[in-house]
Amino acid sequence: MKKFALLLATILPAAAEEQLPKFGFAEQYIIPVRIHLLQTPGELNLTTTLTEKDIHRILGKVNKIWGQAGIHFAMESLIKEPAANPVLYRQNYRSRNLKWLKALRPEKTRNDDCFHIYYIKRFAANGVYLGADSMFVKDLARLHSVKGGLDEPIPRVTSHELGHALTLPHRQHVINLMQSGTTGWRLNSAEARQTRKAAAKHDFIYKAPILLKVADNYYKEGKKEKAARVYAQLASLPIDTPETRRARERRAK
Secondary structure (H helix, E strand, O other), rough: HHHHHHHHHHHHHHHHHHOOOOOOOHEEEEEEEEEEEEOOOOOOOOOOOOOHHHHHHHHHHHHHHHHHHOEEEEEEEEEEEOOOOOHHHHHHOOOOOOEEEEEEHHHHHHHOOOOOEEEEOOOOOOOOOOOOOOOEEEEEOOOOOOOOOOOOHHHHHHHHHHHHHHHOOOOOOOEEOOOOOOOOEEEHHHHHHHHHHHHHHOOOEEHHHHHHHHHHHHHOOHHHHHHHHHHHHHHHOOOOHHHHHHHHHHHHH
């Protein structure tokens, strides 16, 4: 029995620290995400206090997590807007059935060409995935801290909901990203493969070399503004390659 316990003690940490493959520039999937900061006059619970600076920090941590799978979330746009139908919040804010949140999305800023994340101050969960166009995260997210976990709740909750958008179910392993309610952030190799397959099925998600070619063509044609928007998606990749350096240089011009 003691030998078995010792064997288990050596196996479990190894499983928790599974080494995933390193993904270079050519393997990166770039996923556009539109950030909605709901700011609703007279409704404190429907008014996020997150700033654009906060969002850049949050996405930086999100992308460090998702770099495990060679997936990068690029901010398509950031929109500050009031929630639609705020009366629904007062009627449903205690409900654990969170489908009503979809009615808070303003009609004019919806589209089908990216993922959508909505930030508000408070609701009855840390976050929820209601579709690729309907992910909600609250400012006041609270998580159970685990050893080696992420140091901030909102990026972890955001990353978790994006995992659902890429077809991952919950997986109750203490340090895993898809564990419910903890600061865990790791993926295993099967999850990395699954999310990459899911990303490839969306017609608005491209690998980095394809986007670079698009940006370079715009640049050569003198369409600098269009080129800069595409280069910006590549420039935020947390890797240093000739391609990302070119994107950063040309984005700034």
